[in-house]
Amino acid sequence: MRISFDLDDVIFNMKPLTMAAFERAGCPYTKMVAWDMSDIANETIIKNLIQLWSDDMLYKMPVLDKGIPHIINNLIANKDMEILFVTERRLKQPEKTYRQLRDAGINCSFEQVYDMPGLKSDILVNLKPDIHFDDSPNVIKGCLEKNVPVVMISNNSTLYNHHLRGTVEHYPNLRTALIKKGIYTPQKTK
Ligand SMILES: [Mg+2]
Numbered sequence: 001m002r003i004s005f006d007l008d009d010v011i012f013n014m015k016p017l018t019m020a021a022f023e024r025a026g027c028p029y030t031k032m033v034a035w036d037m038s039d040i041a042n043e044t045i046i047k048n049l050i051q052l053w054s055d056d057m058l059y060k061m062p063v064l065d066k067g068i069p070h071i072i073n074n075l076i077a078n079k080d081m082e083i084l085f086v087t088e089r090r091l092k093q094p095e096k097t098y099r100q101l102r103d104a105g106i107n108c109s110f111e112q113v114y115d116m117p118g119l120k121s122d123i124l125v126n127l128k129p130d131i132h133f134d135d136s137p138n139v140i141k142g143c144l145e146k147n148v149p150v151v152m153i154s155n156n157s158t159l160y161n162h163h164l165r166g167t168v169e170h171y172p173n174l175r176t177a178l179i180k181k182g183i184y185t186p187q188k189t190k
Pocket of ligand 1: 006008009010135136
C-alpha cells in the first residue's frame with residue numbers, strides 16, 4: 001500500500017508560522033477562511049510567510065499531534081507500506097523539508113520527500129498513491145478530478161475547505177483518518 005501525506009496542516013501546525021508572518025507585516029492575525037491567500041492577505045504577508053518557511057522557523061514548526069511521528073514511523077517500518085511526503089511549498093527545497101521531518105522525529109529517507117515544481121495533483125497522478133491525505137481544497141479538487149484517492153483533513157482550523165465536506169471523505173485529524181481507514185491500529189495502553 002502506497003500512502004502519501006501533505007505536510008502543512010496535516011502533519012505540521014502552520015498557525016505559529018502564519019501568525020509570525022502577519023506580525024512581521026504589522027497586520028493583525030486573521031484565520032484563513034479562503035484558500036487563496038490573496039483573498040485575505042497582502043503580498044507582504046505572503047513574502048514573509050515564504051521567508052519564514054525558508055529560515056530556521058521551518059524547523060521549529062510544531063507537529064499537530066505529538067503522537068503522529070511515532071504513528072508514521074510505524075507505517076514506515078511496515079514492509080507492506082510505502083510512505084511518501086508530498087508538499088507544495090513555494091520553497092521547492094526538499095532538503096529543508098526532509099530535515100524538518102527528521103527533526104520532528106520522523107524516520108523518513110530523502111527519497112520519500114517530494115517538494116517539486118508543478119501542480120500537486122499532477123505529481124500525485126504520477127506517484128499513484130493508494131491514498132493521499134491533504135487539507136488543500138485545490139489539491140482535493142484536483143485529486144477528485146484526476147481519480148487520485150484522497151481523504152481530506154477538515155476541522156475548525158481549516159475553514160477554507162469546509163465547502164468540500166459533502167464531496168470527499170473527511171476527518172478532523174490525521175490520527176483519526178488513519179484509524180478509520182484501517183491503516184493504523186492504536187495499541188491498547190495498560
Ligand atoms: Mg496542507
